[in-house]
Amino acid sequence: MKKISAVLLIFIYGFLTNVFSQTIPIIDVRQNNSSGEPAMLGQIVTISGIVTTAGNFGNSGPGNVQDETAGISVYGSGFAGQVQIGDSVTVSAEVGQYNGLTELLFSNPGASLTIHKSGCEIEPLNLSIADILGQAWNGLEEYEGSLIRLNEVTINASGNFSGNTNYNISDATGSMEIRIDNDVTSIINTPIPSGSVDVVGVLGQYAYSPPYDDGYQLLPRFIEDIITGNEPVIISPVVASNITTTSFSVYFNTIRTGNSEVRYGITEDLELGSKIIEEDTTYHVVLVDGLDPLTKYYFRAYSTNSHGTSESAIYSVNTANPNPSSGTINVYFNYGVDNSVAIPGNEAMGNVDFKAKVIERINSATYSIDIALYSFYGMNDIADAIVSAKQRGVKIRVVYDNRTIQSSMQVLLNNGIQMSQRPAINGIMHNKFAIIDGRDSDPDNDWVWTGSWNWTSGELDWRNNVIEINDPNLAEAYKTEFEEMWGSDGDTPNSSNAKFGPYKQDNTTHTFSIGGKEVGLYFSPSDNTENQIETAINSADSSIYYALLVFTSNDLFDAISGRISSGVTDVRGIIDNINVQGSEYNNLLAISEVFEYTLGGTLHHKYGMTDASYPSSDPVVYTGSHNWSAAAENDNDENTLFIHDIYIANQYMQEFKKRYNELGGTTSFVVPIITSVEEEGLYPETIELGQNYPNPFNPVTTITFFMPERAEASLVVYDMLGREVATILNGTAEAGLNVYDFDASELSSGLYIYRLKTSERIYSKKMMLLK
Secondary structure, rough: OOOOOOOHHHOOOOOOHHHOOOOOOOOHHHHEOOOOOOOOOOOEEEEEEEEEEEOOEEEEOOOEEEOOOEEEEEEEEOOOOOOOOOOEEEEEEEEEOOOOOOEOOOOOOOOEEEEEEOOOOOOOOOHHHHHHHHHOOEHHHHHHEEEEEEEEEEOOOEEEEEOOOEEEEEEEEEEEEEEEOOOOOOOOEEEOOOOEEEEEHHHHEOOOOOOOOOOOOOOOOOHHHOOOOOOOOOEEEEEEEEEOOEEEEEEEEEEEEEEEEEEEEOOOOOOOOOEEEEEEEEEEEEEEEOOOOOOOOEEEEEEOOOOEEEEEEEEEEEEEOOOOOOOOOEEEOOOOHHHHHOOOHHHOOOOOHHHHOOOOHHOOOOOOEEEEEEOOOOOOOHHHHHHHHHHOOOOOEEEOOOOOOHHHHHHHHHHOOOEEEEOOOOOOOOOOOOEEEOOOOOOHHHEEEEEOEEEEEEEEEEOOEEEEEEEOOHHHHHHHHHHHHHOOOOOOOOOOOOOOOOOOOOOOOOOEOOOOOOEHHHHHHHOOOHHHHHHHHHHHHHHHHEEOOOOOOOHHHHHHHHHHHOOOOEEEEEEEEOOOOOOHHHHHHHHOOEEEEEOOOOOOOEEEEEEEOOOOOOOOEEEEEOEHHHHHHHOEEEEEEEEEOOOHHHHHHHHHHHHHHHHHOOOEEEEEEHHHHHOOOOOOOOOOOOEEEOOOEEEEEEEEEOOOOOEEEEEEEEEOOOOOOEEEEEEEEEEEEEEEEEEOOOOOOEEEEEEEOOOOOEEEEEEOOOO
16 A cells, blocks of 8 residues: 555645535644543534544444544444445544543544545654653543554563553553454454564543543454564654765664664665665664755665564755855844854844845846745835736746735735645644745856745844755755645646645755755754754754744653753743743743743744753754744644854854844853864954953953863852852853843943963953943
């Protein structure tokens, strides 16, 4: 059977229009109230997905349906007996609950079933028992009803399996129960395995009373769900990295040892052969070389041991552009930044006129412009530039949100520019990207423009960031996403084929090498973007900074909390809307430094950065249109970039420091020594204490000093009588530029001296406080 993500096989766009307009992601039905009951209890809902159980527990028993977001049981005569595993279906039914199990009541009035297609397949979620037991029964119960795989578990029993019986199982993280239903005759009376096995099944629940926070059961469907073969089993993710013009390396892990193999080709037939490393391991790295530059390759990972072979899904990767002049990444901020924390020669661009910049980029187009916008009003100068491009022969295509046509978008329509508009489904088309010349044959003129800024006059006083990148491979990935929403690869949109929100496929390349930098790209909701943000947070060794419009994701809060528990102490954030339902602001405030943005306008950013001052710890910035919320993850059309680069991270840190200081933040920042910059002679050769800025000041000023290497130091402030009034540092100073914000709110106006003491000597400078 062909393996395709579940929800993506549900509709050809426009098919069953009435049902389509009402369909919601299953994850929305998984929300519980404080009693552990479905928040939508008693409501009739319409969901679409792939059948994962069908008559396995009797034709009158529950079946299960799963989309890309979650799974759910469908209970009642008439459903399980009508479907087969692998059917793509749409189901309408009332939301019910039985002993903690959320289900759709197919026997109740208002229920309906449509079967669209057969032969689809769902990959089980690889989880631990701790993952299952840790579900938020009073919030998002995300795993119940889904097809699950537990690896390396022990069934704590002996003899043969019996029907209608629960068995305790355990793994390294905890214990729970599997239940052998009386209708699963292929398992009943077979020997219970004595060693470790893998078990696949749908996750049910049987709890006796509110709040229904226990009683989870894994229900195998047939004997093949109890896996004793001991083959390696590849664990997601499978990652392509170290991409060059002629090679890439594939990294993956397996549960058990096996060899390492990657098969590859320029089509999904993987016709070019394979690279094999025979050494048995659970950590696999395979170099695929001898490739052509600027070419898209498909690949699949394999691992084989004496018990069998495991294989991954098929992925794609693009080899790098050999042109050294391409690969430029420009970062723009529309408000001031703090260049005091800039790596020499890497000053961030603040106070940028976004409107002028995007018009400049539009005016550079020679062949095509593809634009995906959530909002477009009060920007007729931009609209006129687009119309002028059309008049000079540039091909223009526009994707737009499902909303009343706004003024600047109307200008485009009035001039014959065609548009594909998101239909009335849950969520919004929240992108703000443009692709310049991505449809011509010249790979060197392809630009992508994206970020947090909507093309509206109403956001001119909002804090935003924009990033534009010159790379043909990235432009191709954005074009693939665009054309999925456009509905064709031609000049005319096709609404019957256009897909938005949960109906899109994960069909783009995710990893790129751009100007020597590793860049990741993920679209929502098809690509599990939040998992990628969580992975970036989990990689933090020293620091996590973020600036966000909203933060409501419990999983991302848990990731930050976990890194703090693991010893990451430098965690700082800024959130604009702290009062939105589900905000994590108070939770973050209890464990870290976080500010509510209370100044003029709106902080509209959606960026985070990990280890921004530590080049050896893989500094990474994650930015785009994706708010840290369930809507962005599950419903909206969004894009997020992950840029692994110390220079880009440093530029975002300059923006973050400015906003952080404006809100009263005064913790230190570190600017590292970069070898290539050092070789250019841009750093001092010895310890150097800088003049504070601003000076005079009231009440906060920035003090900097440079250290050629890590060493013990103290930084102390004295009044003119020689009395110590503040100790800023008494400990270890990092190699590089050390930046401290000194708050003199408690001091009187006057002249002060600040002194840096090291093992070599004492350095002093004066500063003036004027209140």
